[in-house]
Amino acid sequence: MRARLGILLSKQQVSLREIVLKHKPEAMLAASPKGTVPVLILPDASVIEESIEIMCWALMQYDPLNLLLSEAPQQEIAQALIHTNDHSFKPWLDKYKYADRHPGHSEQYYRQQAEVFIAQLESILTKHSQLMGDKVSIADYAIFPFIRQFASVDKAWFDASHYTHLKKWLKFHIESDAFTQIMKKYPTWLESGESFEFGANIAV
Template structure:
């Protein structure tokens, strides 16, 4: 039986957290590092949006890091990472939502010429 395939990029923080959860779960995956300027055709076939991480399972494709983390920890959570107060999930939502949006507006300010990068920061 073949392992699930995790497409990743070593410096992407979202791919890092997916890899960390998989490591903590003790599950095995085949890790395939992506070269962002030369995305492999099989990667783009699995995930046309072309962002990492992407976990390819026999019956599904998981394209969001939090979903990859939940998949891993729902399968095996020996350290009890999912046992946290609701405030922990609130922090994850805040970081994935408003913080990430403001970060993108600051980091990629040229893509958002109508926004004030200082205000976004």
């Protein structure tokens, strides 16, 4: 999701090949032996394998909404939030999502550990509508897909939770045109043999 958001919002264009991880194409493994998605192959044949790096690469090509933020202090704060999301929150999120695979603790315990970051975001969002102010930034687009995952683990619990501002922020992003566009389904590459032009030709 993050890679597609970055490409879409920077108005880049790529040939998109939809794959199922249970059936990894040889061409994908040749480009990226670790076998995870996303994988972006650039015109010079270099490869970017991490979604946040793909976002940054795309926005460095063209950033019409100033999502990367022009002021150094704001850039540092946004980078710190994304780092916390990726390296502290996400490991707890993964255990919360698959608590049956991690019997050392209960699902509730894993959720409580993840809530440390959730509470931090809620506090930020009491001050303004987006994470870095009242305008969207890379922090919002890099983080909200993971908060969506968190919310979906136990939707009834999340809907009843006291994270009022976070829920409003998440709803804004889930209902956005950009999210609607990146969630479009494509036939898988191995089945269809087709790739699809994605990015600059899509209006948001």
